[in-house]
Amino acid sequence: MDFDLTSEQKMIRDTVREFAEAEIAPHAAEWDRTEHFPIEVFRKMGELGFLGLTIPEEYGGAGADMISYCLAVEEIGRACGGTGLSYEAHVSLACTPILLYGTEEQKKKYLVPMARGEALGAFGLTEPGAGSDAGGTRTTAVLEGDKWVITGNKIFNTNGGYAKYVVLTALTDPASRGISAFIVPTDAEGFSVSKPYEKLGMRASNTVELILDHVRVPKENLLGPLNAGFKQFLSTLDGGRVAIAALAVGIARAAFETALAYAKTRVQFGQAISKFQAIQHKLADMAMHIDLARNAVMKAAWLKDQGRPYTLEASYAKLFASEMCTRTCEQAIQILGGYGYMREYPVERHYRDAKLVEIGEGTSEIQRLVIARQLGC
Amino acid sequence: MHVVVLMKQTFDTEERIRLVDGKIAEDGVKWIINPYDEYAVEEAIQLKENQGATVTVVSVGNENTTQALRTALAMGADEAVLIEAPDLSDERAIAKAIVAYLKDKSFDVLLAGNFSVDNGAGQVAIRVAHELGLPHIAAVTKLTIEGNQATGVREIDGDVQTVTATLPALFTAQQGLNEPRYPSLPNIMKAKKKPLTTLTLSDLGLSNDDVAAKVERVEVTLPPKRQAGQKITGTPDEQAEQLAEILVKALR
Numbered sequence: 001m002d003f004d005l006t007s008e009q010k011m012i013r014d015t016v017r018e019f020a021e022a023e024i025a026p027h028a029a030e031w032d033r034t035e036h037f038p039i040e041v042f043r044k045m046g047e048l049g050f051l052g053l054t055i056p057e058e059y060g061g062a063g064a065d066m067i068s069y070c071l072a073v074e075e076i077g078r079a080c081g082g083t084g085l086s087y088e089a090h091v092s093l094a095c096t097p098i099l100l101y102g103t104e105e106q107k108k109k110y111l112v113p114m115a116r117g118e119a120l121g122a123f124g125l126t127e128p129g130a131g132s133d134a135g136g137t138r139t140t141a142v143l144e145g146d147k148w149v150i151t152g153n154k155i156f157n158t159n160g161g162y163a164k165y166v167v168l169t170a171l172t173d174p175a176s177r178g179i180s181a182f183i184v185p186t187d188a189e190g191f192s193v194s195k196p197y198e199k200l201g202m203r204a205s206n207t208v209e210l211i212l213d214h215v216r217v218p219k220e221n222l223l224g225p226l227n228a229g230f231k232q233f234l235s236t237l238d239g240g241r242v243a244i245a246a247l248a249v250g251i252a253r254a255a256f257e258t259a260l261a262y263a264k265t266r267v268q269f270g271q272a273i274s275k276f277q278a279i280q281h282k283l284a285d286m287a288m289h290i291d292l293a294r295n296a297v298m299k300a301a302w303l304k305d306q307g308r309p310y311t312l313e314a315s316y317a318k319l320f321a322s323e324m325c326t327r328t329c330e331q332a333i334q335i336l337g338g339y340g341y342m343r344e345y346p347v348e349r350h351y352r353d354a355k356l357v358e359i360g361e362g363t364s365e366i367q368r369l370v371i372a373r374q375l376g377c
Numbered sequence: 378m379h380v381v382v383l384m385k386q387t388f389d390t391e392e393r394i395r396l397v398d399g400k401i402a403e404d405g406v407k408w409i410i411n412p413y414d415e416y417a418v419e420e421a422i423q424l425k426e427n428q429g430a431t432v433t434v435v436s437v438g439n440e441n442t443t444q445a446l447r448t449a450l451a452m453g454a455d456e457a458v459l460i461e462a463p464d465l466s467d468e469r470a471i472a473k474a475i476v477a478y479l480k481d482k483s484f485d486v487l488l489a490g491n492f493s494v495d496n497g498a499g500q501v502a503i504r505v506a507h508e509l510g511l512p513h514i515a516a517v518t519k520l521t522i523e524g525n526q527a528t529g530v531r532e533i534d535g536d537v538q539t540v541t542a543t544l545p546a547l548f549t550a551q552q553g554l555n556e557p558r559y560p561s562l563p564n565i566m567k568a569k570k571k572p573l574t575t576l577t578l579s580d581l582g583l584s585n586d587d588v589a590a591k592v593e594r595v596e597v598t599l600p601p602k603r604q605a606g607q608k609i610t611g612t613p614d615e616q617a618e619q620l621a622e623i624l625v626k627a628l629r
Contacts, residue, residue: 007447011565015451019559049562062563072562 005067012053012064013071019048020079028080031204032349035196038083038204039120039162042090046117050076050087055095059107060115066239066301070246074294077250081353082204084247085360089158089205090114092240093361094121097167097181101224101232110165110183124154124168124184124210125233132366134169134230137179139212141170147216148182154210158360160186160193161208168210169229178227182217190215201352238314240361242300245317248325248357249294255332255350256286262336262345273335282335286328293321312374319367322357329354378430378522380421381482382454383475383489383502384414386438386445390494396599410445413490416550419557420520421488422453428522430486431455435478437471439463443573450568451560457573460581462588468496470588472504477581479509486527487547491516499549506547514540516551 005013023041031038045051054069055061069091077084098111113119130136139152150170160166163186172180184191194209224232260283263274273279296317303310329351333340340347358364388394389407396402410418424430434449436442437460446457460474479487487506492499506513514529518537521528525544530537532551560568578588607623609616 007444008565008569011444011448011451011560011568012562015559015562015565047561048559049564053562057563057566062561062566064562064566068562 005071008064009068009071012068013075015048016050016072016075017078019045019050020075024076024079024083028083028204029343029346029349031080031082032201033203033343035198035203037086037162037196037206038080041083042086042120042162043117045087049117051090051117051120052095052115054091055099055111055115059099060112061095066242066304067298070243070297070301073243073246074250074253074297077247078254079250080204081247081251081350081356082202084250085202085205085244085356086159088240088243088247089123090121092243093123093236094159094163094165094167096239097123097223097232097236098183100235101181102183103220105220106183106223114165119164120159120162122157122159122163122166122210123236124157124160124166126156127153128155132362134179134233135177137169137171137177139168139170140174141172141180141182143219144216146219148219148221150182150184150212150215150217152212154212156197157193157208157210159206160210161196161206166210167223168212169233172229173227176227179229180226181223181229181232183221183223184212184215184217188215188217200355201349202356203352237361238311239304241314241318241367242297242304242310244357244361245293245297245300245314245321248318248321248354249290249297251350251354251357252286252290252293252321252325252328255329255347255354256283256290258345258347258350259283259286259332259335262339279335282331286331289324289328293317293324296320312371315362315367315370315374318362319364319371322354323364325354325357326351378424378428378486379484380424380430380432380486380488381479381484382414382417382421382432382434382449383487383505384418384434384436384445384449385411385490385493385495385501386436386442387411387493387495394599396597399597401597408441408444410448411490411493411495413492413494413550413552415490415557416552416554417488417490417548418449418452418454419555420548420550421486422558423555424486424522425453425455433458433484435460435475437462437465437474443575446573447568448560450571450573451565452558453560453564454571456571459573459575460578461575462578465588465590466594467590467592468498468500468504469591472501472508473588474578474581474583475501475505476508477578477583477587478576479505485525485544486522487511487545489547489549491549491551502547502549509547511545511547512542513547513549514542515549517548518551518553520548520554 049062052061053064057063073088076087095114114121141148141150166184169179190213192211197207263279266273300310300313300317332347339345386408389409421432425432432454433456434454435458465471489502516531517529519530527542529540609619
């Protein structure tokens with residue numbers, strides 16, 4: 001067993017950290033306040049190869065492993081939760097399905113520009129009546145001649161307002177509830193997005209509703225085999241869960257670091273509050289939970305890199321890290337007291353950002369269901 | 378054009394210095410490319426991009442130093458050379474090792490940092506230039522290469538000085554020369570495929586006598602701890618009196 005990162009993994013982590021500390025963290029509070037999606041930062045990240053980190057070199061990516069990618073998501077998430085979420089959605093949810101299921105032509109046409117950072121991607125699954133229960137999908141795709149005609153609505157879509165391509169699911173066999181995946185260019189006629197949602201947290205991330213009104217895409221934009229969409233997105237979500245768990249670790253770390261620094265300098269009753277056992281116990285728990293969550297993320301990522309099954313470990317990591325993150329951010333606010341509740345300090349933002357990670361890409365309830373199923377229940 | 382960059386790995390500038398048994402503890406420390414050397418690396422890569430140079434980075438150090446060399450490769454250098462000599466301590470010896478490597482190589486531009494942020498001696502690069510009989514321009518904030526002519530701009534006491542030299546020549550980089558880039562993530566992955574050669578002192582034909590230290594480090598100490606402030610209490614009049622007493626005592 002070896003807990004050491006390789007020199008490439010370390011260098012990627014350090015480079016992303018340096019970038020995130022200089023280019024993202026100083027603006028995170030403002031982006032949160034103004035609901036600004038930092039497209040300009042995504043351009044820079046694209047130039048530096050962040051947006052295709054796990055995509056092989058031949059398709060315009062860096063060819064790094066899942067561990068490197070999780071380290072990168074953690075660092076970006078530590079600087080800004082919303083930016084981390086949009087980054088994760090682009091890589092895990094938009095690029096990865098095309099890499100896994102796309103034809104050579106689809107990869108060249110859609111994956112290469114996304115991996116190079118020339119185009120942002122989004123993934124459309126959730127609908128008013130469908131989330132983890134994909135059976136409720138109402139969006140339909142009907143083959144007319146050599147075009148698929150897609151009609152329906154996708155809600156809570158991350159990156160949809162800035163994406164050039166969306167990977168989305170639609171009913172292709174209503175009788176047997178067969179679902180297929182499609183690559184849809186967002187400049188197609190009939191495609192539009194709502195104005196961004198007003199959200200509790202992750203406000204630097206762009207979240208919109210996608211509206212598809214008889215959007216025609218070429219027949220070859222079907223992604224993977226017909227009616228295999230359900231299986232495809234289950235495996236897509238497995239990878240996404242590991243990455244979003246890394247995002248939770250990053251947000252929790254940010255809150256913890258603020259709380260620790262504050263506790264060491266805040267003086268009450270003649271000493272730093274970090275000298276009080278009540279505060280020490282909180283900080284000890286926070287540090288321990290962050291480390292354990294990161295270990296869970298690294299293990300799931302390592303299994304994926306080894307080509308081994310990791311569905312169970314992905315859910316462990318996602319469930320533990322997300323719930324840990326909310327708890328850690330809540331404790332950070334408690335340590336900062338009144339200051340923690342104010343926008344002057346970043347921990348209330350971390351707390352608001354954290355809550356999403358318990359919901360997105362499979363709620364905690366769904367994670368427990370996945371785990372129980374893996375246990376044979 | 379062949380550009381060789383002399384670089385050193387140093388502690389991160391935010392690292393706290395700890396002494397253990399009279400030596401600076403190196404465990405758990407974050408290592409970086411010496412910031413001034415990073416300007417030199419960036420300048421070399423810009424020469425590569427704008428004028429088609431090949432860039433070799435050279436460092437004297439230990440196995441850990443490969444990290445810094447790999448970072449330079451990820452930034453865009455073409456090849457790296459590690460002179461593995463962890464026991465060399467004085468600047469003269471390090472310069473000797475670099476000269477032994479460079480003496481039969483052909484190059485046009487030698488770049489290095491103005492000084493290293495750890496020892497801060499600022500000697501190695503200048504010694505190398507001296508031993509190789511090369512012209513050098515120190516602490517440049519602008520460097521222009523045209524044919525075999527180089528023009529360096531240096532800041533001197535509130536003024537600027539422009540100096541020209543004929544290549545091959547050595548230049549040391551000052552803050553302001555450029556803004557070092559982040560290595561791109563694909564280049565980090567590609568860096569492991571670039572050549573990194575490790576040489577020992579005997580590979581370079583140097584004996585222990587050749588690189589024996591001329592300078593001995595007698596002691597390393599941390600700066601004295603700042604004394605805690607003194608609090609004066611009492612009525613304003615009493616405080617003023619006490620303060621006056623303290624000041625008078627200090628002045629005597």
